[in-house]
Amino acid sequence: MRIHTLLIIAAAASLGGCAIHQTVQPVERLEAKQICIVHNGDVREGVFESYRKALEAKGYAVRKLPAGASLIECPITSTYTANWRWDLALYMAYAEIKVYNNGKPVGEAKYDSTRGGGNMGKFIDADKKITELVNQLFPGGAGA
Numbered sequence: 001m002r003i004h005t006l007l008i009i010a011a012a013a014s015l016g017g018c019a020i021h022q023t024v025q026p027v028e029r030l031e032a033k034q035i036c037i038v039h040n041g042d043v044r045e046g047v048f049e050s051y052r053k054a055l056e057a058k059g060y061a062v063r064k065l066p067a068g069a070s071l072i073e074c075p076i077t078s079t080y081t082a083n084w085r086w087d088l089a090l091y092m093a094y095a096e097i098k099v100y101n102n103g104k105p106v107g108e109a110k111y112d113s114t115r116g117g118g119n120m121g122k123f124i125d126a127d128k129k130i131t132e133l134v135n136q137l138f139p140g141g142a143g144a
């Protein structure tokens with residue numbers, strides 16, 4: 001009986017390591033209709049394009065800032081990062097978007113499948129995931 005219980009605990013612990021986490025702290029109402037995005041040259045260009053398109057679909061104008069630009073360059077500024085891993089196929093394992101109002105953090109969205117292990121849910125379409133994160137991060141859209 002004791003061995004059976006230990007096996008169940010071990011199995012549950014190993015499955016816990018196959019977790020995919022997504023957290024979003026939505027941006028509250030923004031007066032600005034323009035969001036400046038600090039370019040991240042270490043990330044595939046497609047992430048910036050997905051982010052830009054998702055923001056524009058919500059009614060925001062997007063201005064691309066050079067890498068290393070100040071967070072107070074614009075009233076509303078955003079940073080992003082993402083990385084990929086290989087496991088049977090290349091997949092986006094991590095993405096993070098942060099939003100600042102006059103340099104102060106006002107929202108954040110994070111997708112993390114780095115501990116996804118055998119979880120097949122980690123093989124997502126990166127463009128759709130970025131759009132989902134943006135929709136959750138900016139629930140009301142521009143001016144809402």
